[in-house]
Amino acid sequence: MNISEIKLYHMQMRMKHPFTTSFGTEQDRDFLLVEVKDSSGLSGWGEGVASERPLYSEEFTQQSWSMLEQFLIPEALKQEISHPDDLQYLYKPYKRNYMAKSALEGAVWDLYAKQQGKSLSTMLGGTKKHIEVGISLGIEDSYEKLLENIQGKVDEGYKRIKIKIKPGKDVDVVREVRKHFPEIPLMVDANSAYTLADIGTLKALDEFKLMMIEQPLAAGDIIDHAKLQKEIKTPVCLDESIHSYEDARQAIALGSCKIINLKIGRVGGLTESKRIHDLCEQAGIPLWCGGMLESGIGRAHNIAIASLANFTLPGDTASSSRYWEKDIIVPEVVAENGILTVNDRPGIGYDVLVDEVEKHAINKKVFKK
Ligand SMILES: O=C(O)CCC(=O)C1=CC=C[C@@H](O)[C@@H]1C(=O)O
Numbered sequence: 001m002n003i004s005e006i007k008l009y010h011m012q013m014r015m016k017h018p019f020t021t022s023f024g025t026e027q028d029r030d031f032l033l034v035e036v037k038d039s040s041g042l043s044g045w046g047e048g049v050a051s052e053r054p055l056y057s058e059e060f061t062q063q064s065w066s067m068l069e070q071f072l073i074p075e076a077l078k079q080e081i082s083h084p085d086d087l088q089y090l091y092k093p094y095k096r097n098y099m100a101k102s103a104l105e106g107a108v109w110d111l112y113a114k115q116q117g118k119s120l121s122t123m124l125g126g127t128k129k130h131i132e133v134g135i136s137l138g139i140e141d142s143y144e145k146l147l148e149n150i151q152g153k154v155d156e157g158y159k160r161i162k163i164k165i166k167p168g169k170d171v172d173v174v175r176e177v178r179k180h181f182p183e184i185p186l187m188v189d190a191n192s193a194y195t196l197a198d199i200g201t202l203k204a205l206d207e208f209k210l211m212m213i214e215q216p217l218a219a220g221d222i223i224d225h226a227k228l229q230k231e232i233k234t235p236v237c238l239d240e241s242i243h244s245y246e247d248a249r250q251a252i253a254l255g256s257c258k259i260i261n262l263k264i265g266r267v268g269g270l271t272e273s274k275r276i277h278d279l280c281e282q283a284g285i286p287l288w289c290g291g292m293l294e295s296g297i298g299r300a301h302n303i304a305i306a307s308l309a310n311f312t313l314p315g316d317t318a319s320s321s322r323y324w325e326k327d328i329i330v331p332e333v334v335a336e337n338g339i340l341t342v343n344d345r346p347g348i349g350y351d352v353l354v355d356e357v358e359k360h361a362i363n364k365k366v367f368k369k
């Protein structure tokens with residue numbers, strides 16, 4: 001692949017509105033970008049989705065920066081990479097740090113696809129040209145604000161509504177939403193806010209015809225989710241418990257979930273994402289592509305992976321305008337009536353506005369072969 005230079009950017013971009021989950025509120029997105037250049041000057045881009053604080057998982061921006069700066073980038077420049085899959089061997093000695101690994105690997109995949117003159121979707125084996133998307137709504141202080149947000153997104157045509165729940169803001173909130181929206185495709189994301197002691201509350205959600213309940217129990221848990229799934233009708237969807245092909249294999253074998261929210265950054269990149277996709281396709285476990293409040297670069301990667309056949313449920317990749325006054329890609333990601341078009345331009349299929357990247361970069365480091 002003749003990689004000659006790798007640039008690491010520490011980005012800060014303010015989202016239009018704060019986003020609240022069971023573990024915290026975020027509005028100033030702090031994330032990384034990786035740019036991989038070949039000797040002809042062609043660039044591939046990847047996004048590091050860890051946040052400033054390790055609340056979603058153990059990863060955080062500064063840790064990803066150190067992992068990339070001290071280990072992953074210098075080692076990638078030391079060897080000849082002929083295919084993005086080669087990075088799995090470089091990554092093998094290093095534990096976890098999935099989001100850092102994914103940022104570099106995603107940039108290498110984008111560059112590789114551009115060198116082949118093919119879209120990233122095609123290179124990954126994607127078959128869909130249109131992808132249905134939903135919207136993930138944060139926790140609001142008032143019912144009227146939440147109901148207003150839902151109405152707005154239903155009017156925009158989003159194909160499913162995901163709302164966050166936590167103890168004290170769960171059954172009553174879903175009941176109120178169902179009162180106003182009895183038929184919309186609705187799911188809840190608990191971000192690990194419950195334990196098996198809350199089984200009464202989680203069973204009570206069965207009356208609301210939810211598409212799924214996402215990650216009700218502890219991050220990393222497989223066993224208790226298997227016990228829970230036997231007790232409730234609502235399909236369990238795992239997010240923070242699935243960090244690898246192995247985790248997915250064990251969760252499927254134990255019946256811990258009926259659906260998986262796949263996030264490229266959480267599982268260490270596109271090569272592992274593809275492996276998990278194929279495993280779930282074999283096992284009849286549908287996937288959807290989750291979001292990590294990405295900039296357009298991460299959204300473009302999400303679109304590419306979500307074009308694979310077994311991504312059969314609407315994901316979280318809403319329009320760029322969901323979060324950003326101005327995205328760092330052109331054209332911006334636009335969901336028309338809840339549908340994204342997979343473009344067949346080379347690589348991620350969007351141009352990166354390097355001036356905008358530089359504007360939002362609070363730190364940058366260039367690594368040369
Ligand atoms: O990117 C999006 O629009 C989805 C955001 C979202 O729901 C999440 C982002 C990051 C961590 C979590 O809070 C949550 C999730 O668990 O999916």
Ligand SMILES: [Mg+2]
Nearest residue numbers: 189214215239
């Ligand atoms: Mg989630």
